[in-house]
Structures are given as structure tokens and as C-alpha cells.
Amino acid sequence: MNAKNNQCPMQNGNAEILLSYCARSLEAEQVAQIEQHLTACAECRAWAAEQQTVWAAMDAWEAEPVSADFDAALFARIASTEQPSVWQRWTEPVRQFLQGGLGWRPVLSAGALALTLVVALSIENPFRTEPVGQTVKLEAQEIEQAERALEDLEMLRQLEPPEEETSL
Amino acid sequence: MDMMAVATIEHDAELMLRVREGDSQSFALLLAKHRTPVIHFLYRMIQNQAVAEELAQEVFLRVYRSRASYEPTAKFTTWLFRIASHVALNHIRDGKHERNQESLDQESDEGMSRQVASEAPTVEQMMVREAKFEEIRRAIQLLPAKQRAAVLMHKYQEMEYAQIAAALESSESAVKSLLFRAYETLRAKLAHMAGRE
Amino acid sequence: MMIRILIALGVVAMGLWAQPPAQQARALEKLRRMAPEERERALQDMPPVRRRIMEQRLDRWNRMAPARKQRLQGSFENFRQMKPEQQENLRGLVRKFNETMPTEKRVDGRRALTHLRKLDPEGRKKFLATPRMKDRFSDGERELLAEMAQNMPD
Numbered sequence: 304m305n306a307k308n309n310q311c312p313m314q315n316g317n318a319e320i321l322l323s324y325c326a327r328s329l330e331a332e333q334v335a336q337i338e339q340h341l342t343a344c345a346e347c348r349a350w351a352a353e354q355q356t357v358w359a360a361m362d363a364w365e366a367e368p369v370s371a372d373f374d375a376a377l378f379a380r381i382a383s384t385e386q387p388s389v390w391q392r393w394t395e396p397v398r399q400f401l402q403g404g405l406g407w408r409p410v411l412s413a414g415a416l417a418l419t420l421v422v423a424l425s426i427e428n429p430f431r432t433e434p435v436g437q438t439v440k441l442e443a444q445e446i447e448q449a450e451r452a453l454e455d456l457e458m459l460r461q462l463e464p465p466e467e468e469t470s471l
Numbered sequence: 472m473d474m475m476a477v478a479t480i481e482h483d484a485e486l487m488l489r490v491r492e493g494d495s496q497s498f499a500l501l502l503a504k505h506r507t508p509v510i511h512f513l514y515r516m517i518q519n520q521a522v523a524e525e526l527a528q529e530v531f532l533r534v535y536r537s538r539a540s541y542e543p544t545a546k547f548t549t550w551l552f553r554i555a556s557h558v559a560l561n562h563i564r565d566g567k568h569e570r571n572q573e574s575l576d577q578e579s580d581e582g583m584s585r586q587v588a589s590e591a592p593t594v595e596q597m598m599v600r601e602a603k604f605e606e607i608r609r610a611i612q613l614l615p616a617k618q619r620a621a622v623l624m625h626k627y628q629e630m631e632y633a634q635i636a637a638a639l640e641s642s643e644s645a646v647k648s649l650l651f652r653a654y655e656t657l658r659a660k661l662a663h664m665a666g667r668e
Numbered sequence: 669m670m671i672r673i674l675i676a677l678g679v680v681a682m683g684l685w686a687q688p689p690a691q692q693a694r695a696l697e698k699l700r701r702m703a704p705e706e707r708e709r710a711l712q713d714m715p716p717v718r719r720r721i722m723e724q725r726l727d728r729w730n731r732m733a734p735a736r737k738q739r740l741q742g743s744f745e746n747f748r749q750m751k752p753e754q755q756e757n758l759r760g761l762v763r764k765f766n767e768t769m770p771t772e773k774r775v776d777g778r779r780a781l782t783h784l785r786k787l788d789p790e791g792r793k794k795f796l797a798t799p800r801m802k803d804r805f806s807d808g809e810r811e812l813l814a815e816m817a818q819n820m821p822d
Contacts, residue, residue, distance in 0.1 A: 318651060319632070319647045319650070319651065322650065322651065322654065326625065326626070326629075328631070354654060356658075356661065356662050356664055357654065357657045357661045357662060357664075360606075360607050360661045360664045361607060361611075361626050361627075361657075363603055363604060363607060364604060364607050364611075366510070366514050367520045368731060369506060369507055369510050370524055370727060370730045370731055371730065372730060373506060373510070373528075374499075374503075376528060376703060376704060377531055377532070380528060380532055380703050380705065383703065443713075444695075445695040445698060445699070446699070446710060446711065448692040448694075448695035449692065449695040449698070449699040449722075450718070450722050452692035452693060452695065452696040453696060453722060453725040453729065454725070455748075455759075456725070456740055458762045459743045459821075460728075460740060461762060461766070461778075462778070462820060463736075463739075463743075463778070463782075464778055464779060464781075464782035519720075520724070521723040521726070522723075524704070524727075525704045525708065
């Protein structure tokens, strides 16, 4: 292969073959061809050397380990999306009834329960002292508590001895 | 799909077809095999581990939700990384990425404690390694998002041009040019590292 | 009747026990167990920087080896038993350590702290006065280490 003839990847717009060579994704025959070309072409040689440096540098970038509970969290999400919503659960007997798949008795029971709930909710509960927004406020407090806990744990972690114990 | 057809398709696609039939065990196998590469890809795209894991949850959730309509028309990894690229590029486009990056920059103190906690043989070596890592991380972070995705799939996932093209919904020639430009930028920034450490 | 009284007493006792340390640990555990999208929702109103730091710390906590986690939980319990002003004092000392101790001395600083904590006040003085310590740390740095060792929880 002549360095400056039309087989030079840089000359004939086929630079990706050099990229593939540096990525070690070429067949043995192509590798031999490229290596033969590199011995004669300084331009390609310099290009490949730089590319290999970049490639090696990128090897140094290790990703972080994955959280141990990743799968558990995913399966929990799947389970929560697979489960019918509260609304669906409550309306399911009605839907079945309307489709003729359910007798009268469960629907009457459900209706009675719903009526009881409506009545109960409409009467003011004298023991209920917390405003409706309290839940949200409480969550905000909990977030702050968790944040403080994490901050202190981080501080205590920093105070721990280094992993390998050697004397000063 | 008949048994002969199943026998000729790749193993991952076969597992996915079983997921389609309701076999959750097969989904667990696919997750075990692809969880780490997907998270690592997203981590290098977003450069934030917690966000990468959240996005990876979204990716696998989408895989699971798409099971009913899944057809093994492409390699499973190509399909998977198309979803992962979508999720990452959308996240970056929505500007959530900048918010993460901005806060990362303010965490030099955290980075420092991580550095202190690492078990490098000497402080000097540790610092050289950290500096090198930081330089690579920044060079990749500064690539346009699509170039970054292409480089990461090419380098760390060892995907072929055609696969990357399918994942990014581009033509193969567009991906080659994308990669070429990305590596040009990286060479300009990182080639001086030759012979260091 | 007796059983009911005992249960009531138990509830009161649990309520007293559930002071800040337990609340904080519980809040942390609750947050840790949340599905990512729930957590995303819960944290969405936090300022981005604080949120990001919190997420990273939570992530680190999640990934910690069980033995180390247990050890830290023990230290956390002890830290929480300290008076609020003592806690704040220690936080300030650690901040000072992070801000003033040069990076290359921090690992040795932590080793020195581990050793100092095993010693009585007299032993600490002697250790800090050794040529090795004097050679490695400035007067101010050794003072800081001594103060930290004195104020750290068991």
C-alpha cells in the first residue's frame, strides 16, 4: 500500500476504518492492511497514535457501582403500575355489575359502605385538629430530618479511619 | 412466532418474547444482564450517578411496558439503547441536566472527601489520577449530547456503526461523521495525555 | 385491664424514645425506601444544589457495605446522644478540618484522629508532641486534631 495513493484512509475519506482499527473492531486481514499502511504513512500513524491515546484515556474513566437496591426499586415500581389504582379497585364491582358479571348483593353492600363513608366524612370530626395541608408539611419536615441525618452521617463518615490501617 | 423462528433469533430477544408471554423470570434475567451497561451509559451521559439510576429505572420500566408490542426486528441491545438514548437526550433537552451539572460543580468539597476516602497508594498518584479522570470527564461532558451518546456507545458498549445509527435513529453515514467529529474534539483535548502516568 | 395499662405505658415510652434521633433515622429510612419517582416528587421543591447533595449522600448511604453502615449507625446514635451545642461544636470542627487541613494531610489526619481517640488526655498530649506528629502537622493542625478527638462521639 503506498502511503499517498488512493488507499490512504485519510486521503480517500475512509477515516472510519482507522477509527475501527483503533477500536480493535477490524478483521485480521484489514488489521494487517492498515498496519502495513501505517508503516509508510506518517499522517495516518500520527492520527492513529492520537486516537489510541484518547481511547486509552477513556479507559481510565470507570463508572460507579450500581446501587444494591436498584432491582428492588424497579420491581416495586413495576408492581405499583401493574396494580389497579384505588379508584379502579373501588369501581371494579360496579363495572362488573354493569357488565352483568356480578349479582346484586355485593353492589348493595358496596353502596351501603360508600353511603356510610360519605355521611362519616361530612360530619366534622371533633378530634381532628390537623389541617388538611399538614401531611405535606409533615413530609417537608421529614425531608429536613433526613437531610440533617445524611449530613451528620457524612460528617461521621469523614471522621472514620481510612480503610487501610497503617500507622503514621 | 413459531419455534423455528424463535430458535434463530438471539437469546436476549428470545427472553424478551418470553416476557411478552408473561414470564417475569426472563425479565429478571434481561435486567441482570443489561442493568450495569445501561446505568454506566446513562452515568457517562449525565455524569450523575443518582440521576443515571433514576433514568435507568425509566428505561427498564419502558422495556417492561413495551413487552406486549415487542417484535424482534433489531438486536435487543440496539432496541434497549435506543430507549436509553431517548431517555438521556430528553433529560438533557429538558434542561434538567444543567441543573445537575450546576450543582455538581458546587460539590468540590464532596469530591474532595471522596478523594480522601479512596485507597490510592500515594497522594501524588491519587491526585494525578483524579486530574486525568476530571479532564476526560469534562472533555466528554462538553461534547454535544448526540455526539456524546454516539461516542459512549461506540467506546464503552462496543456497538457497531449500524447499531448506533439504529439507536440514535440516524443513518450509518451520519453516525460515522458524528463519531469522527466527536473524536476530533476529544483528540484535540486529550491527545496530550500520551505517556502520562 | 393490667395489660391495657402496660400497652399504654409502652406507647408513652415509645413516644418519649422517638425523639429527634429516631425521627431523623426514620425519616431517612422512609426516604431511602421510596420509589424513585416518589422521591423525585418529594424532593422537587428543594433548592437544586441542596437536593443534589442530598441525593448523592443518600446514594452513597445506599451503596455502603452493611458492616460499615452498622458502624456508622452506631456513631450516629452516639452523636445524637450529645447535647445540641456539643453536636454543633463538632460540626464546626469538621468544617474547619475540611477547610484548613491540606488535602495531602487529610488521610494522615484521620489516622491520627483514630489513634488519638484510643488515648486518655495525657496520652494524647504525648502523642501530639512526638517528633513525627510535629514534623507532619503544624501547631494549629495538631490543636485542631486534639480538639476533634476530645469532642468526637464514642
